[in-house]
Amino acid sequence: MEDSPPLDGRQCPYINDCPMFRRIMTDALRKVFIDLFCKGDFELCERKKLRDAGEPVPDDLLPHGGRLSRPI
Numbered sequence: 001m002e003d004s005p006p007l008d009g010r011q012c013p014y015i016n017d018c019p020m021f022r023r024i025m026t027d028a029l030r031k032v033f034i035d036l037f038c039k040g041d042f043e044l045c046e047r048k049k050l051r052d053a054g055e056p057v058p059d060d061l062l063p064h065g066g067r068l069s070r071p072i
């Protein structure tokens with residue numbers, strides 16, 4: 001998904017098809033979430049927790065649990 005590799009070589013297994021990236025249009029904000037969650041503490045991501053549990057993941061759910069009312 002993004003060019004820079006994670007520092008420790010680990011990244012979220014869903015990074016290549018995560019719908020979150022369609023909702024965030026701002027490069028800077030996308031990078032923040034990727035650095036903090038997708039290539040950082042992805043086990044803390046609220047989207048990943050739901051997906052791992054086999055539960056539906058709301059389209060507008062952000063990794064930290066916040067919601068997007070519209071694409072930004």
Ligand code: SF4
Binds near residue numbers: 020
């Ligand atoms: S937003 Fe969450 S589920 Fe999606 S790729 Fe990043 S860490 Fe994984």
